Each structure stands twice: as structure tokens, then as C-alpha cells.
Amino acid sequence: MSVAGITYWNERLERMARPALERHQFDLLREQLGYVRSRSPFYRRKLDAAGVVPQEIRTLEDLRRLPFTEKDELRESQERLPPWGDFACIAPKDAVRVFQTSGTTGRPVRVMLSRKDWHENFYEQFSYFRCGFGLTEDDVLFVPFNYGLFVAWWGFQMAMERAGLMVIPGGGLSSKDRLRAMLDWGATVVCGTPSYLLYLAETARKHGIDLPGSPIRRIVAAGEPGAAVLATKKALESQWGAECFDDVGSTEISNFGFECTCHQGTHVVESMLLAEVLDPETQAPLPDGVVGELVLTNLCCESMPLIRYRTRDLVRFNRQTCECGRTFLRLDGGILGRTDDMFQFAGVNIFPTQVQNLLHGVDDFSQEWQLVVPPMGSGRHLRIRVEPANEQVARARIDAAREYLVETVKYRVGVTPDVEVCAIGSLPRVEGKARRVVRETA
Ligand SMILES: [Zn+2]
The missing domain is CATH 3.40.50.12780 (ANL, N-terminal domain)
Structure with missing residues (x-):
């Protein structure tokens, strides 16, 4: 049929x-x-x-x-x-x-x-x-x-x-x-x-x-x-x-x-x-x-x-x-x-594009982001750096958006991240392929 x-x-x-x-x-x-x-x-x-x-x-x-x-x-x-x-x-x-x-x-x-x-x-x-x-x-x-x-x-x-x-x-x-x-x-x-x-x-x-x-x-x-x-x-x-x-x-x-x-x-x-x-x-x-x-x-x-x-x-x-x-x-x-972009963290395979997709679903953040990977065994969380979408987004909305992103990444990716909200315009802008994953050495 x-x-x-x-x-x-x-x-x-x-x-x-x-x-x-x-x-x-x-x-x-x-x-x-x-x-x-x-x-x-x-x-x-x-x-x-x-x-x-x-x-x-x-x-x-x-x-x-x-x-x-x-x-x-x-x-x-x-x-x-x-x-x-x-x-x-x-x-x-x-x-x-x-x-x-x-x-x-x-x-x-x-x-x-x-x-x-x-x-x-x-x-x-x-x-x-x-x-x-x-x-x-x-x-x-x-x-x-x-x-x-x-x-x-x-x-x-x-x-x-x-x-x-x-x-x-x-x-x-x-x-x-x-x-x-x-x-x-x-x-x-x-x-x-x-x-x-x-x-x-x-x-x-x-x-x-x-x-x-x-x-x-x-x-x-x-x-x-x-x-x-x-x-x-x-x-x-x-x-x-x-x-x-x-x-x-x-x-x-x-x-x-x-x-x-x-x-x-x-x-x-x-x-x-x-x-x-x-x-x-x-x-x-x-x-x-x-x-x-x-x-x-x-x-x-x-x-x-x-x-x-x-x-x-x-x-x-x-x-x-x-x-x-x-x-x-x-x-x-x-x-x-x-x-080629994948890495392992806390026993989970992490794909930066997966984090990007979740982030781009949150209107209160801009399209710019970075993923900071702490060294193995440091006990620190994976950190997502974001910026507010614009000056008009109120503090309370940003807190709610941050909480939402933490929960979604935890559920969809399988690790609990920290979300760091940076000042507007502070994350690096590049033409072409941006460097989104930053590895901390200490
Ligand atoms: Zn079909």
C-alpha cells in the first residue's frame, strides 16, 4: 500500500x-x-x-x-x-x-x-x-x-x-x-x-x-x-x-x-x-x-x-x-x-558539532563559542564559553539560558559542562575555519 x-x-x-x-x-x-x-x-x-x-x-x-x-x-x-x-x-x-x-x-x-x-x-x-x-x-x-x-x-x-x-x-x-x-x-x-x-x-x-x-x-x-x-x-x-x-x-x-x-x-x-x-x-x-x-x-x-x-x-x-x-x-x-574533530572526555566521545547544534538552539546566546578541555585527571569540567546574543538580553534570561544549556548537554552529550558567559565580542572572530576547541595544559 x-x-x-x-x-x-x-x-x-x-x-x-x-x-x-x-x-x-x-x-x-x-x-x-x-x-x-x-x-x-x-x-x-x-x-x-x-x-x-x-x-x-x-x-x-x-x-x-x-x-x-x-x-x-x-x-x-x-x-x-x-x-x-x-x-x-x-x-x-x-x-x-x-x-x-x-x-x-x-x-x-x-x-x-x-x-x-x-x-x-x-x-x-x-x-x-x-x-x-x-x-x-x-x-x-x-x-x-x-x-x-x-x-x-x-x-x-x-x-x-x-x-x-x-x-x-x-x-x-x-x-x-x-x-x-x-x-x-x-x-x-x-x-x-x-x-x-x-x-x-x-x-x-x-x-x-x-x-x-x-x-x-x-x-x-x-x-x-x-x-x-x-x-x-x-x-x-x-x-x-x-x-x-x-x-x-x-x-x-x-x-x-x-x-x-x-x-x-x-x-x-x-x-x-x-x-x-x-x-x-x-x-x-x-x-x-x-x-x-x-x-x-x-x-x-x-x-x-x-x-x-x-x-x-x-x-x-x-x-x-x-x-x-x-x-x-x-x-x-x-x-x-x-x-577528525572528535575527542574523548570522561570516557565519552565528544563531537564539537553536537555541542554547536545544542548551543545554536539557544536564542539568548550569540553564534560564537569555544569548548575548553581541561587536562585528564584534573577533575575539572568541560567548559563551554558563550556570549549573550546582545546587550538587551537581561541577566535573568542569561542565567536561565545557561542552566538550560548545562541540562541539554548533560542529557544529549553525556557529560556535565560548565558554561562560562563571556563579555559580548570577547570570543575570537576569524574568517574561515574557527578554532573552537581549546586544550588547557594545566
Ligand atoms: Zn522518509
Whole structure:
């Protein structure tokens, strides 16, 4: 029975009971392992070293026997054997499109895609997204993006065009001209990173452009956690007067998750990818509801499929059937942060973005904050430094807000913090990436 108002791309798979879905995944996985072992010298070495016989991989227990793939290994392979390394399963002559990672955490990784991956698998993944977002061929999509080596909206645009939406390519324009173009041509959907979409909204206000009164009814946000961070999402939705959807993926592993119209987390396309959530330190599997590292395996890709790829993204699984009827697991709150930012305190894994989310839900504090970590064994509490939102916030409101923050962090994060309210403007302001975590030495 269909759920009213919900459109699926492949209802049979999207609503499959978990045992059948897992059988489907393991059938694809065995095939994929045999394929990568025969095509990729990199994976042949890794699988043979781990003593893996592809045909024997049948259960979640067996899955644990497979080696992980780290981004550094991909980088090393391409440095040793430029330009492509030895992990690809296709020859460069079979590729129709290339991209590279942004290189924010080291040398960029180059990725090539075959005709099948680009035209069929990308299309398939984005078709799940499109139906999840509730887009139809009547929609007009504006893509404010500078077309280059970064994968960003290339694939999304290709798939939406093929599905029959009208696409307005917004490369090579100033932000103001982009806003004019999207209004002149009647865009109903706009995509971008959360911070760029907020910047566009600010630019619109500056030039007297009424976005909430425009025909734009949906925004698709990717590339940063923002779209699933409640406070950021609310800001995006009110400034655009549109419904905001989270879209997740990466250059190396492709497009793996979308938020549906029920807005209850970000669904993983489990018919094409196998997802695990593991303790970032011990790599032990974690139960639903516990924050850990997302590990993904490409079940369909033929060009550069990755096996148990450590994404470094922090997520929380929810395998309960969504209100939309989909059984595809959900990442509660989308991507919560990166393992690189995580630290341990009082036996608890602390993710700075988690504290940020809780803090940004308190209107009486400004958006600036710091987390002060005392040395081990000092007996001191973790300290959150905040500032009042403005001079008008009364002392009594600040005390109540402080108490509220202590209680929420205690309940949601699992440690009791001290909250230090600093003078307005005293916390450091930086352009770009702020240093939020401060370690005390004594
Ligand atoms: Zn759903």
C-alpha cells in the first residue's frame, strides 16, 4: 500500500523488509568483490592479504572480515602510479568523465567514471533523491555553481535534466545576477551549500529582492552538515520561504543520501550502497542511535568501487521504517560532524558539532563559542564559553539560558559542562575555519 502523497523511484526496493534488503545487498556485494578482485590490483592485494574468498561473504559477521579502505591509501596509490593509481577497475579509455576531491585534507584524489557509472548509476542515485525531495518535471532548477573539477552539482544537474526538469545553469554569474536569473526565469528549486544559500539570501535582502515571495519552493543543500542542523535549516527555510532538503555524497563514494518530504533524517540509498556505523576508535559495530563513523561500500559502481570506505563522517543510524514508508535506513540529523574533530572526555566521545547544534538552539546566546578541555585527571569540567546574543538580553534570561544549556548537554552529550558567559565580542572572530576547541595544559 502506498503512502499518500509519496513518490518513490523504486518502491519495491525502497520499501523492502530489512532481511530481504540485506539479502539483496549481500548478493550484490559478493558479485562486486569478485569483480574488484579480478580488475583492481589494489583490491586483489588487500582481499588476498585478508584471506577473503568473495563467495563466502554472506552475513554481517562475514562483512567484518573485509579490509577497510582509507582515503590515504587512494592518495598513496595515485602518487605511486600517477595519475590513476591501481585501485580502479576500468581503463582510462573507458572513462567519460573525471573529477577530483577538494583536497582540503591533503592531496586531491582523482576519480574517473565510466559511461555506465555516469549515465546510469548517477542517474539512478539522483532519481531516488529527486523522488525523495518531491521534485517533478514541472520544476525549474537553478544551479548556482562554477562548473569545474569538483563534482558538486554536475551529476545532480545531469540527472534532473534527464528526468525532464528545466535546468538553468548559473555558472559564471555574480550572486546578484544569479538571483535575478532565478527570478526572471521562474526557478522553483535552487541547490547549493548551506552557507552559500544563506549568503544568497543575505544578498537578496540587500538588493530588495523578495525571495520568500518568489516561486522558489524547494532548496537542496549539500556539501556541509548545515541542511540537517536544525537551527541552520530553520534559517534557510525562513529566509528563502522554501522547504529545505539535505543531499549527501562525496567524490570518492558517489551520492549516497537524501532527505524525504517527511524530514525525519537522511535516507541512505541502501539498494546501491552498504552502510555500517562503527566506533571510530575500535571499529566495532555500533547499535542504532549511537554516534559513530559511517563506513560505505559501493555495490553498483564499476569504475572505482570502494569497499568498506572510511568516510570520517559521524552519523547516527535509525533503521525504523520512516513515515514515508521507506525502509532505507536514516541518518538521524544527517552528517553530525567529522571524526577528525572528535575527542574523548570522561570516557565519552565528544563531537564539537553536537555541542554547536545544542548551543545554536539557544536564542539568548550569540553564534560564537569555544569548548575548553581541561587536562585528564584534573577533575575539572568541560567548559563551554558563550556570549549573550546582545546587550538587551537581561541577566535573568542569561542565567536561565545557561542552566538550560548545562541540562541539554548533560542529557544529549553525556557529560556535565560548565558554561562560562563571556563579555559580548570577547570570543575570537576569524574568517574561515574557527578554532573552537581549546586544550588547557594545566
Ligand atoms: Zn522518509
